[in-house]
Amino acid sequence: MLQTLNGLRFGAFRRVKPLLVLAFVALEGPAPRRRLAELLWPDAQQPDSSLRVALHGLRDLDPRALRSEDPLSTALPCDAAALLARTGLDALQAYTGPFLYGVNLQGVSAEVEEWVLATRERLAHHVQTEVLACAERLDPGPAAALAEQVLRLPGAAPAGPELLRRLLGLSLPGSPLEAQLRAELTSYGAAEPVGGARPAGRLLGRAAELDLLVGWAGEPGGGAAVISGAGGIGKSALGREVLRERHGLGQTVVHVDAAGLHSGGEVLARLAEGLAAPGAAPARGWPALASRLGERAVVLLDGLDSLEDPAELLSDLRRGLPQVRWLLTARQPLRSGHVWRRRRALDGQAQVSQADGDPLTLHLGGLDCPPPEALPGEILASPAAQLFWREAGRAGRPLPPTPANAALVAGVTRRLHGHPLALALAASWLRTEDLASVHRRTVEAAAGSGPDHPEPGSLNAVAAQAWARLAPEEQRALLALEVFADFDPRDAGAVGVSEAMLDRLLGHAFLEAHRAGSERLRLSPALRRAVQAHSAAQPEQRAQALDDHARHYLTWFEAQTPASPAVNDELDNLLLAAATALRRGTLSPAVLYALMGHYDAQGRHDSGAEALSRLADLAEDHTAPDDVQAAAQIASMWLLQRADRLLDAQTLATRFLSSPLAQHPSQRMRALNTLATVHKKQGQIAQAAQLTREAVAMADVVGDPARRAMYLTNLLGHLVHLGDFEEVGALLPQAQAMKQHGPALGIGATLAWIQLNLPDPPYEALLAEIRQMLDVAHESNDLHSQAQLLLYAGLAHLGLEQPRQALACTRRLLAAGLEDLELTTSAYFLESRALYALGRTPDARRSARRGFQTALEQQSLLNIVTGLLTVAQDLMQIQPEAIQDQLSAICQDRRCSAAQVQQARDLLVDGPSTCQDFVAQASAEQMVLWLNSR
Known part of the structure; x- marks a missing residue:
């Protein structure tokens, strides 16, 4: 590859001008020979001859370097060209230095020098753009670190005001980076909005509220605060700024987008998913959540307006995670049965209430407006006026700060009660009319809003005015876009809305950017209800938009794999599309199973179960075909068992199997397998085996060899646990013969x-056989199968009395860093066994201790039993009676496998004695204490 970043070289070849020819052609495309000769040898008597000599040297090095025909071209890869195709943080990793850094350009034309400089800045700008987009999607700390790298990227052009403002929004309050950015912005003149307000967000005039919440979030112990207020008033922006400030002070912060969630379970699931590392399973249960949150965390649950009982959720959160500071946003306060009292008021705008033991409630009003008697300077300092001035600039009509303009702006802000979104809508009218006309329209709008609820009243009145001012084609576009949850601009064409129309609607402030660092848009939530009112008056148009939306997303979904990350962005739209298709009677069961597969592959079992459960209810309400109703119910129960909500999954599966829907063999087969899995997790292996036998029989009836292979494999696992090796021997050849019908690697493992x-x-x-499968797993980059097979290879080596080889397998497995607790626990206990066999008892105890700790986190009885059997002989020397009691308990516990029971019997000195039940958690904790004491 031609290296042009941080120098210029091609292997060991370093001659500058031949390589400049190659670099120019690689980046700019085919070029005439005469043109290249004039650019690179402007002072030569025979530039064509100089070019031929240079080309001869390149061809001696690599005949494929340049094609000799005119114009010259190359297929040789170049690091700079490859960099332009890299996205995200990959672009930063690929940027090894400025383009042609340190290369002597003596003797070339001025045009070449300009080309080098322009290309250097273009490449650096590409890296800055990609890194900045990633930074704007990250938490405050990592975002600020990337912002600093963007600012100081070698080879980049000096940062202009636009870039500086974006970087300022990512800097941490009080940091040296923030100070530098503000100083550089100041050097440009009109660096910041009037009054020096921060350019990021809509936080003008919220200093008192921000100080209150930042101080509250830093207090010791847990607590809760609720930010309420009308739509568009700035609740989310205030909450995000609190997180940013607290993160800058070293506190752990988490932002959870809770918009559209209906139950507390969905909120907790989204919190767990947000805390999980990429590719890792979400935390389950309060202890696991507490472990991932750490101490003194602040969690923002943003947009709880759809929640059925937010007060109950808050009670559960404070009881389950009492050390966390919970910050919630909703349009209405979360009130309990206590008597509320005023704590204090902030500048007459935000009302703060709190009763003993209740959450702090902050109800936001509009921004401070200048009074009628205010002087022009006072008007300019008003937050509401500053916001209007800023939005006027965004509308392309910056207003000079004259006394006449100041008076009109003050009137607009007072009529609209300082409501931020209403002010943005009114400012957008400046695109087509003057300030006096805008003032007149706001006076008319204010006449329709009452004094009791001025904020929503003013917004609704302005929204009505803004709607009336839209062109008919703009209104039709908004009605079509209302059916989206949110959307990538490329998808708007599915409902007939062009990119040019999107630009017009953005200018009218009806649409807004949905996620920082993303191109996604959405209809402003505060304006959705107003648009829906117009949509209801045109049912035929809305029905067509819904059908187009559903067709577009469900067609797109068919081409995706279950684990595709792109599906995450479109889940809300896919669920809306599935609901539309259900109502129309056009939904196929395959879509429901594909949704189940995606939630399963992403580890989002709780939220998936809730979503599929709602679709199941909708399917029943609309009397969908039996196969669709069955698919929705089976998908829901499967995700419930994957979320370890075993009683719920068992109830649904049992009820399904006694319903008419279970008469179809294919549907009965899936439900039987789900119920068998539930019984297996409950330790009821005999029942699981019987149900799996029925599922195998159903697979034969249906003629589904892939499922028969999987179910037969499951049945063999149950039989091994039960110790029925005679039936295992009879069925094993059938299972081995059917490997090609299912996922060969999974079934083979x-x-x-x-x-x-x-x-x-x-x-x-x-x-x-395991080595062959490992090769296949490496070729397909299947990390999970590689880890499984390494574990099994270690077991085989240990069985052959090769503990050193077993130890090598476990260490390769553990070094992979997978967050699969089952594999990690098994690897630690296998490592411990190998170390005991090598006479390295202290090391074996350390491995066993780690195994017990992960088994406790996993809450796995069978793995805890495996650990106890691993260390029993060692600990029998210091606690013989206690270990004997534990082994006796294992012998009498039906949840343990036959092999475990037999191993426990072999370790007993006098045979099993009558004892208490085996309590897995207490036993594991005791083992850890004893191992620590050794």
């Missing part, structure tokens, strides 16, 4: 585990 648990495993043959 499971069959290897089954054979490892036979009374006399064929270790040598298994190792050869």
